[in-house]
Amino acid sequence: MSFILQFHRQIRRYIYNPVYKGPFEYKKRDTKMYRYPFGINKTQLEEKFAEINEIRAKPLNDEDVSPFHLVWRYKSLYGNPWNHKLILRRLGMHQLKKNIPVIIPNTPHYNNMLWEIKHLIRLKPLKFPDGLPTEEDLGSIKVDLETGEMRINRAYRIPKESMDRSDPPPMFCGKYLREYLKWSSGLVGYSLPNHEIDTKDGNRIEEYDQKMKNYYQHQHVFYNSKK
Known part of the structure; x- marks a missing residue:
């Protein structure tokens, strides 16, 4: 330990030496700690203990105890x-x-x-x-x-008809599921795996998906032929 650090610790111990002034000297009269020196209301504490003792004194039956x-x-x-x-x-x-x-x-x-x-x-x-x-x-x-x-x-209780359904809801299949997996994986463009387009619904979203897939394939062929 260096001399400067040792001297610094001794000076701090001398300057900031705590002096005990008693339990009530530093407390103000308008605070709760002055009315209850240890932060406890003795009357309320006795009432609480009396309530606990009454609960403990009650006879317990096997029916009153929860299993x-x-x-x-x-x-x-x-x-x-x-x-x-x-x-x-x-x-x-x-x-x-x-x-x-x-x-x-x-x-x-x-x-x-x-x-x-x-x-x-x-x-x-x-x-x-x-x-x-x-x-x-x-x-x-x-x-x-x-x-x-x-x-x-x-x-x-959930109806048996809802539990025995073999067909999943539409939000967990088709276009919605592919878009969710695409954005959650963070893969865009060529990193996306090829997937079969489900065109059984015949909606415009599937047509747009097919169009964009053809666009990326055409772009890939164009840049490769340019090289």
Whole structure:
């Protein structure tokens, strides 16, 4: 360490030496910290603890305990140890995107895993106002993340006619799909692969596509013959 750096550190330590003036000397009278020296209202804190004690004193039955938890991760994965990341991966909360809800059974094995990552997650008991779902209710289930309720309604189910359709919608075939792939790939002109033109619709867009293809082929032949 050089002499200048050592001298600079000693001068800073001498000039900026903090002097403790007590917990109340530097606080103003019109601030909240003056009324509550540690930023805590003692009365509100006692009321909150009393409310928590009342909830804990209530007898719990097996019917009141939910068999499942609704859990989501609200903090980032960055900076966590490997064992916490491993638990998140096992529970299905390892995605980069946060606030993705996951339903986890309320068993001692999973509760021990949740206890290890309790500082990274939010948890709600999953409620079943319409009863536990069965195999017949698949496709008609919806979970409300705000209330933590799982609703079963036949109106949520997708009709079988829509699920059994073999023909894809027109927006995913033909001209639309080729244009989407072309612009998303960034390939223009000669870099585009040759494709068969679907002329079964007979619309003007397909005719324009055929015309432009012939134009590029003619241009390619013209420049090659010129060389």
